[in-house]
Amino acid sequence: MKNNQNFAVRLARTHFNSCLILLFCGLLFNNCKVNSGSAGKAKSIRTLMVGGGASHDFNQWYKQADAATLRRDNFATVRYTDNTDSIAAYLPQTDVLYLANNQPINNPQVRQAIFDFVKSGKGLVLGHAALWYNWKDWPEYNLQLASGGSRGHDRYGNFNVNIINTNHPVTKGVEPAFSLKDELYYFKTDPNGPGVEVLANASVAGSDRIFPSVFVVNNPQARIVGIALGHDAESHNITPYQTLLRNAIKWAAKK
Numbered sequence: 708m709k710n711n712q713n714f715a716v717r718l719a720r721t722h723f724n725s726c727l728i729l730l731f732c733g734l735l736f737n738n739c740k741v742n743s744g745s746a747g748k749a750k751s752i753r754t755l756m757v758g759g760g761a762s763h764d765f766n767q768w769y770k771q772a773d774a775a776t777l778r779r780d781n782f783a784t785v786r787y788t789d790n791t792d793s794i795a796a797y798l799p800q801t802d803v804l805y806l807a808n809n810q811p812i813n814n815p816q817v818r819q820a821i822f823d824f825v826k827s828g829k830g831l832v833l834g835h836a837a838l839w840y841n842w843k844d845w846p847e848y849n850l851q852l853a854s855g856g857s858r859g860h861d862r863y864g865n866f867n868v869n870i871i872n873t874n875h876p877v878t879k880g881v882e883p884a885f886s887l888k889d890e891l892y893y894f895k896t897d898p899n900g901p902g903v904e905v906l907a908n909a910s911v912a913g914s915d916r917i918f919p920s921v922f923v924v925n926n927p928q929a930r931i932v933g934i935a936l937g938h939d940a941e942s943h944n945i946t947p948y949q950t951l952l953r954n955a956i957k958w959a960a961k962k
């Protein structure tokens with residue numbers, strides 16, 4: 708009888724211990740699931756991409772192609788909009804604002820929100836059409852954010868891009884020289900702006916006219932990158948452009 712009781716007690720204890728182990732494993736498993744889930748999300752850079760305007764297929768090359776480039780491997784989450792009035796509402800959940808639009812940003816509150824965003828130290832990437840002098844009534848955009856702009860470009864065609872600073876995080880892993888078909892923007896820095904550090908130049912073979920193609924803007928708070936490339940498939944679909952874009956978003960996000 709006593710043996711039976713001992714056996715029952717031992718059985719109960721073993722059962723209790725097994726339950727504890729199962730419970731512990733369950734907690735551990737759940738914990739791992741929660742941690743890996745949140746860590747994965749935390750790593751992705753929240754990017755707000757703005758397109759829309761003239762002369763470009765913003766849906767195809769930005770909303771689709773660039774967004775796919777940035778979403779690869781959960782590198783970034785991308786929200787695309789061509790409604791410039793909506794920008795201010797999205798900025799609080801944004802790490803990097805990627806402007807590619809040449810349509811006007813007319814709303815004064817949105818203009819202010821973009822400047823506040825930059826002042827708060829968040830990232831800004833300006834792509835192709837956004838490096839044009841698009842807005843006569845908003846000179847602060849080119850002067851302060853881009854430190855210059857383009858008022859002309861070569862006719863669409865082949866030209867060379869030469870990386871002149873291969874040590875910068877934005878040019879990391881990019882071929883030091885490549886050629887592509889695009890519009891060679893005549894980007895000029897404004898001497899009254901904060902200035903830029905040129906990372907890559909663009910020039911047509913045999914020509915001595917050289918223009919900045921990839922650069923960072925000297926801004927005391929935010930990291931700002933300008934990428935003058937990006938008219939159509941011939942840039943958006945090539946590896947050097949895609950690497951530059953991902954690097955630019957990452958650097959601008961201070962990651």
Ligand SMILES: [Zn+2]
Nearest residue numbers: 763890937938
């Ligand atoms: Zn273009």
